[in-house]
Amino acid sequence: MEIQQEMLVDWGIKIGLALAILIVGKLIAKMVVNLVKKGLTKKGVDAAVVSFAGSIIYVIALLAVLIASMSQLGIDTTSLVAVIGAAGLAIGLALQGSLSNFASGVLIVVLRPFKAGDFVEVGSKMGTVMEIKLFATKLKTPDNKIVIVPNSSITGNAITNFSTQDTRRVDLLIGISYDADIRKAKSVIEEVVAGDERILKDPAWTIAVSELADSSVNIIVRPWVNTADYWPVYWHLIENIKIKLDENDITIPYPQMDVYLHKTEN
Structure with missing residues (x-):
């Protein structure tokens, strides 16, 4: 009887700690995301990029908290981590081009080599920057054509900005x-x-x-x-x-x- 009570107490403590890790970890994840969003917003980063970056950070943080909580319960998380890693690798390979364009879009918005309204030469194309999106940048050529340039081809080549100097x-x-x-x-x-x-x-x-x-x-x-x-x-x-x-x-x-x-x- 005493052994059962000890086991119940032990499991109760583990469950309590696991729940505490889950709750506190979730709160910390939200705080980190809010700080990142505020920092990016102050730098003038596009709202779409801020939202997307916040979502990615929150999901990664929740996965880490969930794994830590399961470990507290004595569950072997090695196989779970391996599955998550394999799934992430498969998704990354399948979306390699899109992820490259997204990462390049984030770099463009953060580093700001040009902004909307600048006349630039990027990715062998020349025109006025109309809009900087997550995966591509929209240019208007001098003859009034709209050109969509993938962001990865912009950051992978020389960027000439004709509007930065007076x-x-x-x-x-x-x-x-x-x-x-x-x-x-x-x-x-x-x-x-x-x-x-x-x-x-x-x-x-x-x-x-x-x-x-x-x-x-x-x-x-x-x-x-x-x-x-x-x-x-x-x-x-x-x-x-x-x-x-x-x-x-x-x-x-x-x-x-x-x-x-x-x-x-x-």
Whole structure:
């Protein structure tokens, strides 16, 4: 009789401790999830990512609490852990691509290499960021097309953000004939550059001979502009430099090759 009472007391204590672990563990899991959510929200992380991350952390925490509670009852949890691990591995392999995109989406939102409204080049695509989702990022191209780029292809490649800086440099390469007057050509180009009020005075622009190429003398033209003025200035300079060079009889040569024939006597 005493042995049965001791066993009942012992089991009662184990059950009580197991329930305590379960209840306290659940409360701690909720507290951790709330702290993580608050931290992510303060960093400006997308609400969908915050919710999803909180759910994952809560499920993992509950599994750990459940295993600890079962261990307190004397139940061998080794096989259970193995089953959970095998199931997790199978799910991970089946959803490898989706999980990679999700993880990349979380990195994009947390690290913030770009934000909605930025003009970027990502994953070999270029456009304005419309929306950053869990698995993909939506871009609008300059010709008004919507492109959905998987997040994994974004984080796995170089990201160029054209909107982070207030100014950009316009890089042009103008080739003139070897017969042309280099000083006159540079003077004509500088006149065109100086006549555009959108071009900044600081930093100063650069106009210099960069290369003696096969068919032309190449002159680099590098003015600085506000980011919003980049393309209008680029197109304006290309057109007007060509017009002014033509007006001053400075030719832009076609690629050419000189062939010399030698006559030999048999």
